[in-house]
Amino acid sequence: MTTTPSTEAADITPAPPRTVVAYRDDGPLAKAMGLLLSGQIPPLPPVIAGAFVMGALLLAGMTGRGDLAMFAPAVLLLLAGSGAAHDHDGRLDWLVPPILRLTEYGFIAVVGFGRSVPPVLIFALLGALAFHHYDVVYRVRQRVQPPPWLAAVGLGWDGRLLVIAVAGLLDAATVVFVLLAGYLWGVFGWESVTCWGAAPGVTPSAQEGPAAAVPAAGQGSRD
Secondary structure, three states: OOOOOOOOOOOOEEOOOOOHHHHHOOOHHHHHHHHHOOOOOOOHHHHHHHHHHHHHHHHHHHOOOHHHHOOHHHHHHHHHHHHOOOOOOOOOHHHHHHHHHHHHHHHHHHHHHHOOOOHHHHHHHHHHHHHHHHHHHHHHHOOEEOOOHHHHHOOHHHHHHHHHHHHHHOOOHHHHHHHHHHHHHHHHHHHHHHHHHHOOOOOHHHOOOHHHHOOOOOOOOOO
């Protein structure tokens, strides 16, 4: 009889049945906004509205009113955060995380290039976020999600955007990009390595596709 290793030794949280919420990467502020409205707001419409407003503010910033664009994260937080506590069980609610990723990455790129941040720092910060978001996606596919504290320590999309916006307003974008990229690489990299190193092996039931039912080479079936 085989036994399944316990996850108690590692800080591993089983993924909930509805996994779209896990992909959002909400920080404490966005989660608080959603809880304030008791999860009554459907998530997709406010996220689309927030992305549209952010795009308009960024466009205004690129046409000469740069400080105006720095208020875009606050608007996105008020709109997109309102649906954070919803179950995300609508037919099109899977679109919410990609829209949030597009707005976050786009804002970072616009502020970085607009404030003359060296491209290597911009890509370093975006790389840390892409690594984290890919890690979350792959974990949930294996029915495990990051521990709850990581959303607070990683600041969430809302916290990161607000930090970047304040840096843009204070003309300290380059310094903040250096600090934020180093911090996020350290947090996400360390947590990912320790979690995957302590996690039990992937069982066939957690794998996807018909290959899960195929025995390994040289391994026969046993009663």
